[in-house]
Amino acid sequence: MKLKAGRHTIEISSPGKKLFPDDGITKAEIVRYYEKVAPRLVHLSQGRPVALHRFPDGIGKGGFFQKQKGKHFPDWIPTVELETRDGSTEFVVIEDPATVVYLAGQGVLVLHSLFSRAAEPRKPVEVMVDLDPATPDREPIRAAAARLRELFAEAGYEARVKTSGSRGLHVVVDVDLADFEEARGLALAVCTRLVEESPDDYTLEFYKEKRGDRLFLDINRNAYQQHAVAPYSLRALPGAPVAAPLEWDEALDPKWDPQRWNIKNLFRRLSQREDPWGA
Secondary structure, eight states: OEEEETTEEEEOSOTTOEEETTTTEEHHHHHHHHHHHHHHHHHHHTTEEEEEEEOTTOGGGOOEEEOSOOTTSOTTSOEEEEEETTEEEEEEEEOSHHHHHHHHHTTEEEEEEESEETTEEEEESEEEEEEEOSSSOOHHHHHHHHHHHHHHHHTTOOOEEEEOSSSSEEEEEEOOOSSHHHHHHHHHHHHHHHHHHOTTTEEOOSSGGGTTTSEEEEOTTOSTTOEEEOTTOBOSSTTOBBOOEEOHHHHTSTTOOTTOOBTTTHHHHHHHSOOTTOO
């Protein structure tokens, strides 16, 4: 199977391999999904390094995270060398649809974008709060998201929201801050207010055994080389759900389902309404 993406022809091996075996979703379907959604994904993540969650044999066989560019990746794949504690890592950078299609052909089911751009890797462009539920009850997630929106607005930021595609919501704000210390400080200040208002409902406690049934307000991704699932990325879960940007009324609707949007129905949604994040 060969695809033309921009100036590049990409060969896809084993297109019939079922990467979501219980759903019968093949590699070819995954590649076609990413080919179609790539312009939106690139618009929202352009210039940002990504961590690659690869499942070359499908979600039933387990996957692995890869930050270092593959040795066999073609030279036209954009990369950036980022400092690490032990040296450096050559990350792939999202710059064009061809890169997204090529990665899908390599069994990359999930793209996790860093919170900075390759040009200024220590300068955050987003702050995110991941609402990570401890129970199946979704009401605390919706309530926390609504209040975080208000608290960020009081701090001068307009919050956006997306479903994680797994269990919760991501509340995100664009920032122009000097470093990740400031980014984490912003997230901490906002979430501390929420915990102080409702200590029985929400927590910043990192250890699960200390949270009880309280909703975890996860701010720990706001750090150098940390990452979160990119908007419009698939998740490696049954049904191939999508981390989809939402309108606030959708996120706060009692019928909200974190896995409602998936590889089968996302484009019907996008054909019926404008992208909530302007992609």
